[in-house]
Amino acid sequence: MLKVGVLGASGRMGQAVVTALGQSEKAELTAAIVRSTSSVFGKELDNGLKYTSLKNINAQNIDVLIDFSLPEALEENLTYALQSKLPVVVCTTGLTDKQQQMLATASEQIPVLYARNTSVGVALLEQLVALASAALSTADIEIFEAHHKHKKDAPSGTAIALGEAAAKGRHQDWSTVNTGVRGDGVRQDESIGFSVMRAGDIIGEHQVTLATEGERIELGHKVSNRNTFAQGAINAGLWLYRQKPGNYGMQDILELNKVFSQLLKQ
């Protein structure tokens, strides 16, 4: 059994991972990690473990860390992973460029998998978007995303990843074409803009539109249960535990790059 430490264990996603681990035959929860100021700190979980903080855990009881906390916690979490030489699956979104650089630097010493969306469907969608963007090289590309009213970052990490995939399909520099959330003004050619909805309990929806005069393609993905993300993160942990230090993504696990390049050769 893979021993998993969950960072941000009290949150919406942390709880989904805790539940999924309780039902897994391949991985188990060995540390439910929260801030020492968390309202659940010290409380007991169903399996008898207590919510604890990084300062109080024993790294010997952990094979891999899964991080579903918030960007504010990234540095402390990564420092712990480095000191303890533990692989870490980072699922937090809204990271700054500097924080993403921290992940790259850490990956020289430990295996790091950064997944802004751990679902299989979004990993595939990224490939489809890159392909469609390359094939319809003059189409206008816009990205819509919808999430629950508690979400803090916008556009979502997934929406940004889809924008990056679209730019990659056209060999464009993302920072040049990224226009952020659309506002006033006429659309500039090649710009990629975002529309954002925050409402109710929407778990996560994304749609990429490629529009030309007279027609448009819409590529989308909807999640109806957080277990989808939780299972993806656990599978990522099971895979990452066997890897050497390096910077990985969901594409590496699913080997989608290989599938697509073989398909395109036919």
Ligand SMILES: NC(=O)C1=CN([C@@H]2O[C@H](COP(=O)(O)OP(=O)(O)OC[C@H]3O[C@@H](n4cnc5c(N)ncnc54)[C@H](OP(=O)(O)O)[C@@H]3O)[C@@H](O)[C@H]2O)C=CC1
């Ligand atoms: N990659 C993916 O597939 C997905 C990624 N996400 C991302 O995961 C993250 C968490 O989402 P969600 O579960 O909805 O968020 P929640 O707000 O429900 O949970 C956040 C968690 O982080 C903890 N936390 C908050 N602030 C700090 C801090 N300063 N230091 C340490 N821990 C802190 C909270 O603990 P407490 O307050 O108890 O101390 C809580 O456990 C977000 O970035 C979200 O975008 C979400 C879904 C899927």
Ligand SMILES: O=C(O)C1=N[C@H](C(=O)O)C[C@H](O)C1
């Ligand atoms: O905060 C969320 O809930 C989600 N965040 C991720 C993101 O920002 O892309 C993934 C998912 O869509 C849910």
